[in-house]
Amino acid sequence: MRKVAREVRRICRGRECDLLDVGCGPAALTRLMAPRVHYHGIDIAIPEPAPNLLEADIIEEPVGFGGKTFDVVVAQGLFEYVGKFEARMFAEIAGLLNDGGTFILT
Secondary structure: OOHHHHHHHHHHHOOEEEEEEEEOOOHHHHHHHHOOOOEEEEEEEOOOOOOEEEEOOOOOOOOOOHHHHHHHEEEEEHHHHOHHHHHHHHHHHHHHEEEEEEEEEO
């Protein structure tokens, strides 16, 4: 998680950035983000609801966040669980990225 946070800092270079963490769990990555990185997360179960977190089953419905697009999308340890939906999810995530946006997959 710290490596991902360092990579996000490198990509954003101190500028305002919108980030979506797909499969965010308890949104632990948010604590490692720089102040100008606007963190959003999506997961099947959100333990502590917040306006920047969306509870959704991304297998049953498209990956999205209310039409918002992002400079960075992160998926940590998620794709080994999506099986036959992998290609669909890659396409949906690509559609969430702003021009020149970055997808970080671990």
